Amino acid sequence: MQPTTAGMSPASTKATWPLVAVPGQPGAHLSAVPVTEDGTPEVAPVSDRVTGSTDQAPVTDSGQPTGPTGPEESAPATKGADLLTELRSAIARYVIMPSREALDAATLWVAATHLQPAWQHAPRLAVVGPAKRCGKSRLLDVLHDTVHDPFITVNSTPAAIFRSITEQPPTLLVDEADTLFGSPKVAEKNEEMRGLLNAGHQRNRPTTRVSGPEHKPTKFLTFAMAALAGIGDLPDTIMDRAVVIRMRRRAPGERVQSFRSRWDTPPLHALRDRIATWLTPLLDTAARMEPPMPVDDRAADTWEPLVIVADLAGGDWPRLARTACTAMTAHEAGQDEEGGLKTRILTDIRAVFAAYGDPDALPTEHLLSALRADTEAPWAEHGPNGLSPRGLQILLKDYGISSANLRFPDGTQRKGFVRNRFADAWTRYCPEANEPDHIGR
Incomplete structure (x- = not known):
């Protein structure tokens, strides 16, 4: 972007984002995405309950979905699909995401914030990483300029937050969430904030406070979508209600564009406004949709708004949304809350391999x-x-990184670790002193 756009207002900025090549994503090139003035897609009439497809999802004998569900072939692309693709390119311009699925999920989550009154559940976006400087705050910068009505909660009290939530809820953005929940002692002091974030995941879960000169009990809304960024996992009750993006540091050769609000914010605001123009007329349609989902229970509640936005957009997005849903929820299954020491263990393991002469593998x-x-x-x-x-x-x-059954030079077969499985993590999180420190901001 050129600095000459700095003086332009969001309404006057008409930028389109060149497509950014995404690993594993076909069709990425460097031409601009064509858009119209209003960005409104053509949507077919729907019945009172729109299901998106009459096909049943494949299930196992126990009735569980076996994989991504939805249209087997790509639906016709709409202006909405072009807008989502443009938004995905804008995010990828500033942030190295951990996977194609994570980039697709973040794109759909941003778009879903513009239809919050339509949703039964307000999915959280948990942006976590094992160490500092993994790009978490930079992703929040981009989210701030593209979501609906961002509300930064740095040092905000729970009372101030729930008094700011209306029938047209803002989008809550919480950076350094580990400072709120990082230790039992600190988490205990912020139990009210965690309760607010948990209650706000579902509609009709107000909080009651005594207010006014007459000290009357008053109900306050809590329902609002929220993105939280921090080091390490957030409390289980929040992670269970979230689309989880596990960030990582940039490796050598991975490059992103620097973010300067003076000239990067106006085109992001213009893109945000075009997404809102596309989605706002579809609020009633989205509220009636009940799409087939590849997951069930709370995971389905959390991912449904993202899948509905994808189905409204058409093109490849219905398939991409369900693929991301399946892959990312499967990865989170069985994840435990863990402490620190993750960077230290990498450094110490490298020292052990060096002490043994850097063999290809070591027994556990x-x-x-x-x-x-x-x-x-x-x-x-x-x-x-x-x-x-x-x-x-x-x-x-x-x-x-995990152990495997390996055969060693002495002829024995034992559990062990292969050295080259650590190479990527060593480079990202604990580079040698003579290595360039390529890290995300």
Whole structure:
């Protein structure tokens, strides 16, 4: 973007975002996305309950969905599909997302904020990472300029927040959420905030406070979509109501455009306004839609607004939304709340491999023995009997690293870790002193 756009108002800025190549995404190129003045899609008439498809989702013997559901072929692309593609490119311009599915999910979540009165559930967007400087705050910058009516909750009290929520709710944005919930002592002090965020996930869950000179009980609305960014997992009750995006640091060679609000905000606001112009007339349609979902229970409640927006857009978006839903909810299944030490374990494992002469693999028992033998490290006291194989797996799971059955040069076959599985995490989170520190802002 050129600095000359700085003086333009959001209403006068008419920018389109070049498509950004997304790994695994066909058709990305560097031409501009054509848009019209109003961006309104052509939507076929619907009945009182719009299901999006009459086909039944494939299920197992127990009745559980087996995978993405929805139209088998891409629906005709609409102006809305072009707007979502343009929004996805705008996000990818400033932030390296952890996966194609995460980028699609963030795009659909932003669009869904413009139809909040239509939703039964207000999905949270949990933007978390194992360490600092993974791009979490930068993603919130882009969200702030593209969501409906952003409300930054830095240092805001729960009372101030629920008094700001109306029938046309704002979009709550909470940065450094780990400072609210990062330790039991701090979390206890912010229990009211967690209660507000939990209650606001579902419609008709007001909070009651005594207010006014007559001290009458008064009900306040809590329903509003919210994005929360922080280091480490948020409380389970929030993560269970969220689309979870697990950010990571940029690796060497990964580049993003710097974000300068003076000239980047106006075109993002213009894009936001065109998305709102497209979606606002579709509010009643969206409220009647009940799309087939590849998941059920609370996961379906959380993802339904994103899938509805995708179905309204057409094109490839119905398929992309359900693929992201299936992949990301499956990844979160069984995730536990974990403590820190994740960067420390990477650094110490690299030192152990170096001490053994950097072999291609090490048996798990050798790796654990060396870790526990370091008197200055916490591993000898990690758990009742020191760091265990299970404890090691838990610390490494966010990095996608696990042990495997390996055959070693002495002819034995044992559980162990392959060195090159750590290479990407070492580069991102604990680069050597002589390596350039390519990190996200």
